[in-house]
Amino acid sequence: MxxxxxxxxxxxTDTPGGRHRQHGDFSGQQFREDILRxxxxxxxxxxxxxxxxxxxxxxxxxxxxGVLVDQLGEDIVRKKLRIELNGNPLAQRKIADTxxxxxxxxx
Amino acid sequence: MRDGWxxxxxxDFCTHMITPxxxxxxxxxxxxxxxxxxxxxxxxxxxxxxxxxxxxxxIRELSDRATAEVLVQLTxxxxxxxxxxxxxxxxxxxxVGMNVEILKIYLPPEVLVALENASYKWANDLCADxxxxxxxxxxxxxxxxxxxxxxxxHVEWQKYLSRFVMECTTGKINLKAN
Numbered sequence: 001m002x003x004x005x006x007x008x009x010x011x012x013t014d015t016p017g018g019r020h021r022q023h024g025d026f027s028g029q030q031f032r033e034d035i036l037r038x039x040x041x042x043x044x045x046x047x048x049x050x051x052x053x054x055x056x057x058x059x060x061x062x063x064x065x066g067v068l069v070d071q072l073g074e075d076i077v078r079k080k081l082r083i084e085l086n087g088n089p090l091a092q093r094k095i096a097d098t099x100x101x102x103x104x105x106x107x
Numbered sequence: 108m109r110d111g112w113x114x115x116x117x118x119d120f121c122t123h124m125i126t127p128x129x130x131x132x133x134x135x136x137x138x139x140x141x142x143x144x145x146x147x148x149x150x151x152x153x154x155x156x157x158x159x160x161x162x163x164x165x166i167r168e169l170s171d172r173a174t175a176e177v178l179v180q181l182t183x184x185x186x187x188x189x190x191x192x193x194x195x196x197x198x199x200x201x202x203v204g205m206n207v208e209i210l211k212i213y214l215p216p217e218v219l220v221a222l223e224n225a226s227y228k229w230a231n232d233l234c235a236d237x238x239x240x241x242x243x244x245x246x247x248x249x250x251x252x253x254x255x256x257x258x259x260x261h262v263e264w265q266k267y268l269s270r271f272v273m274e275c276t277t278g279k280i281n282l283k284a285n
Contacts, residue, residue, distance in 0.1 A: 015160045015276075017269045018167065023262055024269020054157075055164040059171045 009052035019059035028063030074103035173199035232260035
């Protein structure tokens, strides 16, 4: 089983930006298109270590994870993506809610 | 021929033995002090940078929420009452203002003025009169210019924040700790 760990703060940024690339550097779209989606396409399991980032704006989360569910489907995202984030229950909740909302929309 | 004792007797002992030791000792102490000060300054700068980044992320979060709330009202799909919505937008905008205010601690005045101007511009466009809710019916099936204005203001504000963080990180903006 092919596996990859993405260390968010080392490979991307500790200060996530806005939704789209036009909103400036380190946007949700940039993260999804340049790092997350290729990693998911090339691996069976992707462990995304989000620890160390200052927080995650809602639009970043929606664009990075919500659109991913729209594109790949809930099953694939839940099966292949494991998110590690400790000590930030608000962001954890936001990510979970976003995944659920987009999954519900697709159903 | 010289030896230690004759140096001592003539007073050259100080010149040949003590002075070099003192000089190298003093050099080491000064160098150590400079390094420690540099390390201390770097630690301080990093801590300040972390604080700035933390506030920018909060500002971005609140801005996102405020803009989303207004856009929901404007496009005619509100999930909460107008009054409640107005309160929420107000709270978020005030939160942005407070975080910008806190950044005063870390930023030189000219940078702070630019940041304040950018945030005012975003907030003014967001809460422009008449309040979006009043134009809701116009926005439903047409391209309300105010909708576009808000989206543009949001993009500009987000771009500004990204550039701001980048410039703080690369040292183009000198935080006050410098």
